[in-house]
Amino acid sequence: xxxxxxxxxxxxxxxxxxxxxxxxxxxxxxxxxxxxxxxxxxxxxxxxxxxxxxxxxxxxxxxxxxxxxxxxxxxxxxxxxxxxxxxxxxxxxxxxxxxxxxxxxxxxxxxxxxxxxxxxxxxxxxxxxxxxxxxxxxxxxxxxxxxxxxxxxxxxxxxxxxxxxxxxxxxxxxxxxxxxxxxxxxxxxxxxxxxxxxxxxxxxxxxxxxxxxxxxxxxxxxxxxxxxxxxxxxxxxxxxxxxxxxxxxxxxxxxxxxxxxxxxxxxxxxxxxxxxxxxxxxxxxxxxxxxxxxxxxxxxxxxxxxxxxxxxxxxxxxxxxxxxxxxxxxxxxxxxxxxxxxxxxxxxxxxxxxxxxxxxxxxxxxxxxxxxxxxxxxxxxxxxxxxxxxxxxxxxxxxxxxxxxxxxxxxxxxxxxxxxxxxxxxxxxxxxxxxxxxxxxxxxxxxxxxxxxxxxxxxxxxxxxxxxxxxxxxxxxxxxxxxxxxxxxxxxxxxxxxxxxxxxxxxxxxxxxxxxxxxxxxxxxxxxxxxxxxxxxxxxxxxxxxxxxxxxxxxxxxxxxxxxxxxxxxxxxxxxxxxxxxxxxxxxxxxxxxxxx
Numbered sequence: 001x002x003x004x005x006x007x008x009x010x011x012x013x014x015x016x017x018x019x020x021x022x023x024x025x026x027x028x029x030x031x032x033x034x035x036x037x038x039x040x041x042x043x044x045x046x047x048x049x050x051x052x053x054x055x056x057x058x059x060x061x062x063x064x065x066x067x068x069x070x071x072x073x074x075x076x077x078x079x080x081x082x083x084x085x086x087x088x089x090x091x092x093x094x095x096x097x098x099x100x101x102x103x104x105x106x107x108x109x110x111x112x113x114x115x116x117x118x119x120x121x122x123x124x125x126x127x128x129x130x131x132x133x134x135x136x137x138x139x140x141x142x143x144x145x146x147x148x149x150x151x152x153x154x155x156x157x158x159x160x161x162x163x164x165x166x167x168x169x170x171x172x173x174x175x176x177x178x179x180x181x182x183x184x185x186x187x188x189x190x191x192x193x194x195x196x197x198x199x200x201x202x203x204x205x206x207x208x209x210x211x212x213x214x215x216x217x218x219x220x221x222x223x224x225x226x227x228x229x230x231x232x233x234x235x236x237x238x239x240x241x242x243x244x245x246x247x248x249x250x251x252x253x254x255x256x257x258x259x260x261x262x263x264x265x266x267x268x269x270x271x272x273x274x275x276x277x278x279x280x281x282x283x284x285x286x287x288x289x290x291x292x293x294x295x296x297x298x299x300x301x302x303x304x305x306x307x308x309x310x311x312x313x314x315x316x317x318x319x320x321x322x323x324x325x326x327x328x329x330x331x332x333x334x335x336x337x338x339x340x341x342x343x344x345x346x347x348x349x350x351x352x353x354x355x356x357x358x359x360x361x362x363x364x365x366x367x368x369x370x371x372x373x374x375x376x377x378x379x380x381x382x383x384x385x386x387x388x389x390x391x392x393x394x395x396x397x398x399x400x401x402x403x404x405x406x407x408x409x410x411x412x413x414x415x416x417x418x419x420x421x422x423x424x425x426x427x428x429x430x431x432x433x434x435x436x437x438x439x440x441x442x443x444x445x446x447x448x449x450x451x452x453x454x455x456x457x458x459x460x461x462x463x464x465x466x467x468x469x470x471x472x473x474x475x476x477x478x479x480x481x482x483x484x485x486x487x488x489x490x491x492x493x494x495x496x497x498x499x500x501x502x503x504x505x506x507x508x509x510x511x512x513x514x515x516x517x518x519x520x521x522x523x524x525x526x527x528x529x530x531x532x533x534x535x536x537x538x539x540x541x542x543x544x545x546x547x548x549x550x551x552x553x554x555x556x557x558x559x560x561x562x563x564x565x566x567x568x569x570x571x572x573x574x575x576x577x578x579x580x581x582x583x584x585x586x587x588x589x590x591x592x593x594x595x596x597x
Contacts, residue, residue, distance in 0.1 A: 001050035003083025009048050009149065010065055010085055016145045017060070023111035024103060025145060027058040030119040032279055033195045033218065036481055037211050037364075040154040042119070044146045047153075051080045053378060057099055058086065061106070068099050071467025072377040075514060079385075092467060092490075100131040107135055114140035116147070117281040122273075125280045141280070159209035161217050161236045163244070164201075164477060168358075168404045170307035173205045173248050176300070181225055183296030189272035191265060193286060194221040194295055196277045198479045202301040204230065204250065207477065213364045214479045215402055220258045220282075227251065231258040259285040274298070294496045298484055301475070303502035308476050309526055312504065312544060315358070315406030316524075320546035320574065321581035322352040322401070323410070327548075328589035334416070340389040342368040342381035345397060353401045363400035363407050363480040370395050370416065374518035377468055377510065392417035394427070394517045394553070400480055409480050409506055411522035414550045423519075425462075426511045427553040430519045432458035433509035435563045437470065437487070438523070441530050441540045445498040448485040448505070455487070455509045464511050471505040474524055501539060503527045521549060546574045548593035556597055568596040 017025055027049075031042035036054055045051065049058050053073040059066050068089040069077050077088050090096050097105065103113065113132070117125075129139075147153070171179075180203060184192050194200055197216035201207055208217025220231040228250045237245070242252055253261065262285040265271070271287040274295040278286075304312065326349045333340055345368035353359050369379040370387045374396035381387070389395055395416050400409035413427060437455040448471075455470045471487030474480055484496045485503050499505075503526070510520035523545035530540035548571060556564070571594035578590055 001080075003050075006048070006050045006081075006084040006086065010060060012149050013048065013060055013145060014062060016148065017062070017114070020114070020140065020143065020145065021112060022114040022140050022145070023107055024059060024061045024113045026099070026113065026115040026120075027060070027146060028115070028119050028124075029055050029057065030121070032118045032282070033197050033220075034121050034277055034279065035197055035211065035214075035216075036479070037214055039157050039210055039218070041156045044116075044119070044150070047150055048146060049081070049086055050084065051077050051086075052380075053077065059099055059102065064106070066102070068096075075376040076379065100128045103128075103137075104131050104135065107132070107137065109135050110138065111135060112138045112140050114145065116144040117141040117284075118144075118279050120280045121276055122278050122280050122283040123275040126275070156218065156233075157210040158233065158235065159217065160238070161206050161208045161232065161241065163241065164205045164207050164404070168311060168477065169205050170305040170311075173203070173245075173250070176203045176205070176297075177223070177228060177249070179300055180223060180296050183300075184223065184272055185225070187272060187291050187293065188270060189291050190224060190269040191287065192223045192272040192296075193262065193278065193282070194223070194274075194297065195279065195282065196274070196295060196298070198475060198482060199277075199295050199297040199301065200230070201478060202475075203297050204228075204245070208236070209361075213362055213402070215360060215477060216479070219255065222258075222261065229253050229261065231255050231261075258282065262286050272296075294484060294494075299496055299500075301478070302473055302482060302484060303500050304476055304504060304526070305502065309502065309504075309528075312406035312476065312526070315401075315403040315408060316544050316546050317577055317581055318356040318358070318403065319353065319401055319408040319410070320578045321586070322356050323349075323412075323547045324578060324582045324586040324590045325355075326352040327412075327414070327593070328585040330414070331589065332585065334389075342370060342373065342386045342389070343383065345389070345395075346381065346399075349397065349399050356401075356403070358404040360402040360404060360477075363402045363409060367396065367398035367411075369518060371517050372515050374413070375512040375514050375516060377466075377512060377518065377520070389416055392419065394419055394423050394519065396518050396520060398520065398522065402477060404477055407475050407477055407480055408545070409474055409522065409524060410545050410547055411508055411520045412547060412550065413519050413521065413553060415552050419553055421555075423517055424553050424555045425558070426464070426513070426517070426519045427521075428555045428558045429458050429462050429464060430509050430511055430521055431549065431554065431567075432559065432563055433470075434507055434521045434523065435566050437507050437509070438525065438541055438543055439562070439566060441538050442499065444537050444539055445500060446539075447493045448487055448497050448499040449489060449491045449493050451499065452487050452489040455507065456489070459509065459511065466510045466512060468510070470509055471507055471525075474504045474506060476504075499527050499539065501527050501529060504544065505541075507541070507543075543570060546577055548574055548590065550593065551595075551597050554597065559597075564597060571596065
């Protein structure tokens with residue numbers, strides 16, 4: 001989007017703000033379900049600013065417009081905000097205040113702050129009111145100003161909802177409802193309201209296609225001890241599925257009636273809500289008596305069962321076979337002088353996955369960044385802006401697949417031509433960090449954030465670091481980003497973020513040199529039992545991802561004996577498990593790239 005278009009839209013918004021006597025307007029990356037990835041209908045921040053990253057908040061006043069984003073998006077935002085009046089606010093930099101703090105220091109007393117209350121979490125709203133309390137700020141939520149300006153706004157998605165069935169599920173819909181209701185009973189809740197799409201999909205063993213890359217659907221769920229009411233647009237569910245749900249005690253109600261139903265609940269009942277996963281708008285319709293805590297399903301679904309993990313292991317073998325096919329093609333194409341672009345990488349890797357059993361879709365937009373583009377952690381090539389893969393350097397490829405039997409997410413870096421000594425050094429140090437976290441042994445329920453130090457220590461020792469977290473949770477044929485656990489020393493520690501058996505988490509340290517190159521090596525790992533003694537009941541990480549790590553980029557002398565042993569053992573396992581799935585060029589490539597060092 002051109003800077004002229006962005007500036008015109010800012011001017012239109014400011015005019016509307018003047019008409020409504022609003023001092024500041026906030027445009028978050030959110031929808032009524034507070035999702036990370038949004039249907040186009042809810043991508044207001046993209047429409048207004050032209051910045052296409054998955055997260056970011058825009059604040060507009062009469063004389064200022066700013067975009068708050070973290071370090072994953074600084075370079076991308078710099079490019080996309082060029083020639084606009086929007087200032088890049090680098091979240092995490094010591095001199096950059098948060099949105100709320102910025103408002104507190106730039107607004108006058110009794111200013112009016114506006115936003116769409118269906119795009120604001122209750123918890124976020126409360127924090128903002130506390131920070132702005134001294135200014136006696138008023139909040140305007142009656143009209144969505146951006147929606148009024150967006151004339152060609154896409155329609156809400158209407159993809160059909162379908163069942164996630166055996167043999168890919170290990171717990172029935174009824175069993176999951178029982179587990180959630182048990183959690184409600186423990187805290188004394190009569191009702192439980194859920195808006196988060198991955199929680200709803202998991203509880204009901206349903207999937208959809210309303211959000212790119214995530215097999216979820218727009219809906220809300222209201223539970224009591226006897227009732228389960230699913231609020232969806234009713235044309236999404238056919239008669240057969242409606243009958244199946246009814247047999248399991250799930251009623252269907254229209255998506256747009258949710259606020260009315262919440263308001264009609266008996267006044268003397270108690271409702272369990274998650275203030276971080278419920279919007280301000282819907283919280284205003286909820287019961288007066290509420291119990292606030294993390295959705296029980298969020299923790300339940302993060303702990304994959306033994307059967308789930310067995311399915312995921314098979315999905316990883318299928319995914320690994322697709323990657324062998326892709327990388328074998330890539331090397332032959334390079335040798336033959338074929339003209340390869342970052343767009344070609346995306347096309348070929350998705351096509352290879354699509355040939356595997358149970359494949360549904362990519363799990364996120366493929367990141368294929370050559371040299372300087374790889375220095376942008378969430379870079380995405382487009383037909384308007386991409387690079388060809390030629391010359392010397394490093395090609396970073398971060399990709400993943402949604403399979404009926406699991407969700408994958410993997411990053412590999414491969415040499416193009418001859419990598420430099422400096423590039424190999426960065427690659428090796430990142431690999432050391434990834435291996436050290438892979439080797440972790442830790443007590444059950446250990447704070448997940450504290451594990452971050454293991455991956456970063458080799459980088460810190462060499463004066464290096466990276467701005468993003470080291471690990472995020474991963475769903476089971478669900479969102480590729482799933483909580484509650486997170487491996488990041490910058491993350492808040494809560495009891496519900498402890499590392500528990502069955503959790504699948506990414507392991508992805510990196511180094512990014514702006515304008516030069518980026519390195520990230522990522523595997524998915526599962527927390528599994530290690531040992532139990534009189535001193536400790538310990539977990540360890542089982543590496544799930546199966547794909548060679550390119551040894552041509554390694555400075556072997558920098559690896560310890562333990563690290564070399566881990567890498568050789570990993571490659572031996574990759575070869576043994578993927579060998580039955582591949583043949584021809586893919587098998588030859590697999591055997592070549594798993595040779596011990």
